[in-house]
Amino acid sequence: AQSVSQHNHHVILSEAASLELGCNYSYGGTVNLFWYVQYPGQHLQLLLKYFSGDPLVKGIKGFEAEFIKSKFSFNLRKPSVQWSDTAEYFCAVIPDRDDKIIFGKGTRLHILP
C-alpha cells in the first residue's frame, strides 16, 4: 500500500537554527507532493506544493522543499527558523493514478526562543 513516512515525530530547535524535515513516500509513479502546516489553534494550511518542473519549490514564510525522485523524498527546509514556526508539519502525496491524498503522521516542531 502507498504510504508517506515522516521520520521525525518531534523536533526541538533554537531560533535561527536551520531546519530540515524528512518526508519519504512509497509509490513508483508520478506524484503530486504537498507540505501542510498547522499552527497552534489554527486550521491546517498549505505551505507549498510540487507537481512538476523545478524540483526545488518555494513556499510561504521562507520554507522550501526539494523533490528528489530517485530517493522518493520531498524534504522541507528553512535556513533560519523563528519562534513563530512552532507548529505541526504534514507531508502529503497524491499519486497520479488516483486522487486519494495520503498524509504522513506529522512532525511536531518546537522552536525555543
Place this chain on the structure above:
Amino acid sequence: KAGVTQTPRYLIKTRGQQVTLSCSPISGHRSVSWYQQTPGQGLQFLFEYFSETQRNKGNFPGRFSGRQFSNSRSEMNVSTLELGDSALYLCASSSVTVTDTQYFGPGTRLTVL
C-alpha cells in the same frame, strides 16, 4: 471571503448512535473532502465529493457515508458509532480537484463514550 466552516465543533455520542457532521465550503469551491485525524493513525482520507457525486473514497467501512448538496455544502454521517470513531473530523474544500489548493476547516471533535 469566508473560510470553510464546520458544525458542530464538538460532539459527544455513545456507542451505537449515529452522527451527522456538516461542512460549508468556500464560496465557489465545488470539491469537498473529508478526513479523520487521530493521534494513532494521523490524517486519513475519508471521501471526496464534487458536483453532488462521490468522486473518491478512502478505506473506511460503509458506516461512514457522505453527501453533497447542490450548493456544494456537504455532510458526513457515521452510523453505529464505535469507540474508535473518536477523532477530529476535518473538511477541506478546493476549486475543482484535490490537487487544487485545499482549504481546511477547524474540524469537528467527536467523542464516542
